[in-house]
Every structure is written in C-alpha cells, then in structure tokens.
Amino acid sequence: xxxxxxxxxxxxxxxxxxxxxxxxxxxxxxxxxxxxxxxxxxxxxxxxxxxxxxxxxxxxxxxxxxxxxxxxxxxxxxxxxxxxxxxxxxxxxxxxxxxxxxxxxxxxxxxxxxxxxxxxxxxxxxxxxxxxxxxxxxxxxxxxxxxxxxxxxxxxxxxxxxxxxxxxxxxxxxxxxxxxxxxxxxxxxxxxxxxxxxxxxxxxxxxxxxxxxxxxxxxxxxx
Amino acid sequence: xxxxxxxxxxxxxxxxxxxxxxxxxxxxxxxxxxxxxxxxxxxxxxxxxxxxxxxxxxxxxxxxxxxxxxxxxxxxxxxxxxxxxxxxxxxxxxxxxxxxxxxxxxxxxxxxxxxxxxxxxxxxxxxxxxxxxxxxxxxxxxxxxxxxxxxxxxxxxxxxxxxxxxxxxxxxxxxxxxxxxxxxxxxxxxxxxxxxxxxxxxxxxxxxxxxxxxxxxxxxxxxxxxxxxxxxxxxxxxxxxxxxxxxxxxxxxxxxxxxxxxxxxxxxxxxxxxxxxxxxxxxxxxxxxxxxxx
Numbered sequence: 001x002x003x004x005x006x007x008x009x010x011x012x013x014x015x016x017x018x019x020x021x022x023x024x025x026x027x028x029x030x031x032x033x034x035x036x037x038x039x040x041x042x043x044x045x046x047x048x049x050x051x052x053x054x055x056x057x058x059x060x061x062x063x064x065x066x067x068x069x070x071x072x073x074x075x076x077x078x079x080x081x082x083x084x085x086x087x088x089x090x091x092x093x094x095x096x097x098x099x100x101x102x103x104x105x106x107x108x109x110x111x112x113x114x115x116x117x118x119x120x121x122x123x124x125x126x127x128x129x130x131x132x133x134x135x136x137x138x139x140x141x142x143x144x145x146x147x148x149x150x151x152x153x154x155x156x157x158x159x160x161x162x163x164x165x166x167x168x169x170x171x172x173x174x175x176x177x178x179x180x181x182x183x184x185x186x187x188x189x190x191x192x193x194x195x196x197x198x199x200x201x202x203x204x205x206x207x208x209x210x211x212x213x214x215x216x217x218x219x220x221x222x223x
Numbered sequence: 224x225x226x227x228x229x230x231x232x233x234x235x236x237x238x239x240x241x242x243x244x245x246x247x248x249x250x251x252x253x254x255x256x257x258x259x260x261x262x263x264x265x266x267x268x269x270x271x272x273x274x275x276x277x278x279x280x281x282x283x284x285x286x287x288x289x290x291x292x293x294x295x296x297x298x299x300x301x302x303x304x305x306x307x308x309x310x311x312x313x314x315x316x317x318x319x320x321x322x323x324x325x326x327x328x329x330x331x332x333x334x335x336x337x338x339x340x341x342x343x344x345x346x347x348x349x350x351x352x353x354x355x356x357x358x359x360x361x362x363x364x365x366x367x368x369x370x371x372x373x374x375x376x377x378x379x380x381x382x383x384x385x386x387x388x389x390x391x392x393x394x395x396x397x398x399x400x401x402x403x404x405x406x407x408x409x410x411x412x413x414x415x416x417x418x419x420x421x422x423x424x425x426x427x428x429x430x431x432x433x434x435x436x437x438x439x440x441x442x443x444x445x446x447x448x449x450x451x452x453x454x455x456x457x458x459x460x461x462x463x464x465x466x467x468x469x470x471x472x473x474x475x476x477x478x479x480x481x482x483x484x485x486x487x488x489x490x491x492x493x494x495x496x497x498x499x500x501x502x503x504x505x506x507x508x509x510x511x512x513x514x515x516x517x
Contacts, residue, residue: 006252007266009376009385009402010338010347010369013273016329017288017441019341050439057290057440057512059332079332127386128340 012129013074020105021051021058024125026078027222028107029067031133031145032121034219038113040090043068046097049104051125061094064107068092072223073129102134139190140181145222147176147194155212156182156189163210164191173197188214224254228381230422230473233374234415244415245367248374267366270336274325274348277335281324288330290512293442297323314357318457319450322349326449330442339376339385342441343399345449347372350403350456355410364410372406375422375473382474383481387434388493390484392445396452397429397480403456408463416468423469423476425459430476431483433491435498438509444499 014023033040045064047055055061059079066081069088077084085092099106103124111119122135133143136151143149154160161180168175174196182189199218208216225240225247227233236247252263280286282301287294300320303309309316326345329335338347351372355365376385379398384390404425408418429452437443463469469476490497499505 003255004377004380005255006248006263006370006373006377007270009373009380010267010270011336013270013334013336014341015332016335016341016344017332019337022332022341053513054439056515057288057292057438057442059289062332074334076334127388 014129015059015063015074015076015078018058019129020125020127021054021060022063022078023073023129024105024127024131025051025058025060025063025107026067026071026073027129027131027145028109028123028125028133029064030070030072030222031123031131031143031219032109032111032119033068033070034145034222035121035133035136035143035217036111036113036119037217038115038117040068040088040111041114041116042090042112043092044095044110045092046095046099046108046110048097048099048102048106048108051105051107052096055094065092106134139183141190141192142179143192143219145219147196147221148198149219149221150191150193150195150199150207151217151219152191152193152207153214153216154189154191155214156184156186157212160210160212161191164193164207167203167206167210168193168195171200171203173199173203224251226251227374228378230375230378230419230477233378234419237415243367244374244409244418245370248370248377264366267369268362271352271362271366271369273334273336274352277325277328277333277344278321278348278352280333281326281328282320284328286324286327286331286333288327288440288442289332290438290440290442292437292440292508293330293446294327296446297321297327314353315454315457317357318350318353318453321353322346322449322453323446325349326446330440330446338372339380339398339402340387340395342387342445343395343449343452345446346396346399346452346456347403347406349449350453351406351410354407354457358411360410368406368410371409371418372402375402375405378474379426379477379480382477384484390480391487391492392432392434392448393426393429393480394484395434396445396448397426397432399449400429400452400456400459401426403453404459404463407456407460411460411464413460413464417463417466419473420467420469421459421463423471423473424462424467425456426473426476426480427469427471428455428459430480431487433487433498434493435491435500436493436495437500437505438512439495439500443505
C-alpha cells in the first residue's frame with residue numbers, strides 16, 4: 001500500500017452513508033452503464049447478502065439507479081434518482097436473491113436497452129467504494145473500471161489473440177492485464193484486455209474485422 | 224518519493240528537511256500523483272469546502288436517515304448551546320453539534336468527505352474546523368492540519384487498517400480520532416513529538432472499540448461514537464499540548480490496534496452479529512426495517 005494517497009484517507013467526497021453500500025453501488029451502476037453503452041429501457045436488480053438486508057437504510061437502491069443514470073458518487077441528485085429515472089423513461093424493480101458463493105455485497109443486474117438487447121451483470125462492492133464485475137452475460141470476468149477494457153467474444157481458435165495484440169502493438173497500445181477465458185475447447189471464448197491507453201474507433205473496427213471475432217466491446221474506466 | 228511507513232519516519236523526514244509535517248505529506252502527494260503543489264492543495268481546499276458545507280447542512284436542514292432511525296440530534300445540542308445549557312461551555316458544545324451534524328447528514332444520504340471512512344466522517348471536520356474557527360485560523364492553516372491528519376491516517380492504513388470490517392470501530396472512529404488529535408495539536412502549534420503523542424493517546428483510548436451497527440446500518444451507534452471520537456480527540460490534543468506524553472509510542476499503539484483488531488471475533492467487526500446489534504431492541508428494529516423491505 002505504498003501508493004496510498006492523502007486523498008484515500010481524507011476522501012473520497014461522496015454521498016453517504018456507506019462507501020461499500022452507497023458509493024460502491026453507484027459505481028456498479030456507472031460501470032454497468034458503460035458496458036451497456038445504450039439508452040436503458042428496463043432494469044431488474046437482484047440484491048444478495050448484505051445488500052438484500054440493508055439496501056434501503058444504506059440507499060443502495062437509490063445509488064444503483066443513480067449510477068445507471070451516470071451520476072457520480074458525490075452527486076447530490078442520487079437521493080432523487082428514482083424520479084430522474086422516471087424522467088429518463090426507464091423502469092426498474094428490485095428483487096431479493098441468493099447467489100451461490102459470492103461476496104456478501106453482490107448484486108445481479110438484468111438490463112434491457114432501447115434496442116431490446118439484454119445484458120446480465122453480476123457485480124460486487126468489495127470495500128471503500130471499489131467494485132468488481134464478476135460475470136457478464138454468463139461469462140466469468142474481472143472488471144474493476146480501472147482501465148480501458150476490451151471485451152471480446154470470439155471463436156476459440158489458434159492465432160486470434162496474436163492478431164489482436166499485433167493490432168494493439170501497431171497503434172502503440174500497452175496491455176496492462178489480460179485474461180482469456182472459455183467455456184469449452186474450440187467453442188466461444190472471451191478475452192478481457194486491460195489497456196493503459198484509450199482506444200480510438202478506427203482501431204476498434206480493425207479489431208472487429210479480425211476473422212473469428214463475434215463481438216467486441218470497449219469499456220471506459222470509471223473516473 | 225520520500226515515503227514513510229511509521230510516525231517516527233514521518234517526523235524524521237520533516238526534521239531532516241527542516242519542513243513541517245504538512246509539507247512532508249504535500250511533497251509525497253506531489254511525487255505520487257505527479258501534480259503541482261497548488262493542484263494538491265486545491266484538492267484539499269475542495270475537501271475543506273465540502274466539510275464546511277456538510278456542517279452547515281447537517282445543522283440547518285431537515286436531516287433524517289433513510290431508515291428513519293436517526294437525525295435531528297445535532298440541532299438539539301445546538302439549541303441547548305444557544306440557551307447556555309452546556310456543561311463544558313460553548314466551544315465543546317459546538318464541536319459536538321458540528322460532529323453530529325456531519326454524521327447525521329451522512330446517514331441521510333448527504334454529501335460528506337470520508338475521513339478516513341464515511342462511518343467516521345464527523346470527527347475530523349466537527350473538531351478541527353470548530354477549533355480552528357474559534358481561534359481564527361485561516362483556511363490555508365486548516366488545510367495544512369488536514370494534510371497532517373492524512374499523514375497519520377496513511378501510517379495507520381499501512382500498518383493496521385481503517386476498515387471496521389477488518390479492525391472494528393477502533394479502526395474507523397479510533398483512527399479518525401487519532402488523526403484529528405494530531406491535526407488539532409499541529410494547528411495549535413504543538414511540536415512534532417506532541418503531535419505524535421496526541422495521535423497515540425487518542426488511539427489508545429479507543430483501543431478495542433467494536434463495530435456493532437444496529438441492523439447493519441451506519442447509524443446506531445456510529446453517529447454518537449463520532450461525538451465520542453471528537454471529545455476523545457480534544458482530550459488527547461489538550462493533554463499533548465500541555466506536555467503530557469504517551470508512554471507507548473504512536474507506532475507501537477498502531478501495531479497494538481492492528482493486533483487487537485485481529486483478535487476481535489468477526490461477530491464484532493461490522494457483521495452485526497454481536498454487541499449492540501444483538502440486543503433485544505436492535506433485533507426488534509431490524510425486524511421492523513425488514514418488514515418494510517423486499
């Protein structure tokens with residue numbers, strides 16, 4: 001912890017009452033909004049563990065909706081996020097759930113965007129406002145909103161990752177962390193690639209054009 | 224970067240370079256974030272501004288927590304103070320009111336500065352700003368004191384913890400009280416050794432304090448423990464400034480706090496399974512809140 005900042009101690013500036021249950025929930029919403037990257041139509045939120053038991057007293061419900069609206073953790077409008085969501089025209093509902101073997105502060109989001117595309121996200125608030133998305137559309141991931149992250153869904157075939165890194169190299173984009181996951185050999189795989197630099201649209205198109213890439217998404221870091 | 228991991232090292236860097244403890248933290252932050260001194264100070268200026276606003280709002284607005292359990296106590300203290308009903312006098316009464324104001328605002332989804340956590344956010348602004356305003360210090364002097372507070376907090380976070388789930392309330396309100404005692408001692412012109420003593424005494428006095436929030440919420444007993452953290456910080460600073468030394472050095476107190484935290488059972492570390500959270504009244508409150516829940 002040698003890189004602990006003075007503002008990790010005096011800070012963050014946030015809407016209370018809890019860094020994990022309020023600020024963390026807001027950031028989960030922020031990251032989910034980044035992942036969906038489209039206007040929202042309907043969101044179902046499933047609270048697990050401590051979220052389920054204390055969400056109302058901690059304003060976790062208001063914070064997650066505020067986060068989905070793009071409000072930051074220090075935005076006073078979080079308190080009125082339900083009304084804002086109504087004005088934005090998206091509906092939401094909360095449900096209790098018991099998820100297996102997850103962090104006590106975990107929630108599952110089922111998001112339908114205006115094009116009726118469904119995104120399912122499982123995310124945990126792991127302390128001090130820090131969060132992690134552990135599941136995206138049924139695939140195990142690790143997204144913390146710290147980097148520009150490329151998420152690919154691709155055919156599990158030799159050389160594909162090499163092609164991705166070749167393009168990244170040409171444009172001088174440095175891979176900070178990378179993980180490749182698959183459900184079964186030779187079937188669909190996912191790569192999570194954390195980059196130190198921003199990725200421009202033309203580069204994203206080049207990556208999408210690689211044979212074997214089914215889809216590719218860029219998630220921007222949380223501020 | 225001239226980094227420090229102990230209070231002793233923190234002071235040594237200041238004395239070696241003949242600079243203040245505040246400047247040690249500012250310099251460290253500049254190196255860490257590659258920002259200018261003005262940028263670093265500006266960020267703390269913003270924190271101070273939010274702290275002041277949180278006191279104002281907590282005292283003047285209708286503050287009620289989401290659960291309905293807490294709110295309005297700062298106003299009661301303020302009213303009693305204005306009516307001259309304080310046992311200890313005007314300043315201490317204002318410290319209590321301002322501390323409660325910030326903590327109550329936090330529970331009511333207001334905007335606060337976590338210092339070091341949201342649960343303990345009333346202690347540093349409630350005590351430091353009130354003492355500073357009473358003695359007519361400038362904002363820049365208060366900002367320096369806030370850097371000293373964060374320096375102590377950095378050491379505690381590195382050597383022990385500032386999380387209730389890891390170390391109990393001693394790690395949250397204990398750390399906040401220790402940081403505050405150091406900041407006030409610095410502000411009032413205490414020597415570096417006096418500042419270290421103030422930090423040590425404040426933390427010692429809250430050693431072993433458990434984290435047992437009723438219904439898992441940052442309200443009962445958290446808000447009143449902030450008031451206790453403030454009064455403890457003032458006690459420690461007053462002693463240190465009078466020359467009272469901590470027999471156990473600050474760095475050893477911090478390690479002791481970590482060990483006490485490790486020895487505490489999980490039931491007393493934010494899980495709400497024991498302590499006040501397990502009392503009949505707390506269980507009844509929890510039931511009532513759950514009935515209005517999902």
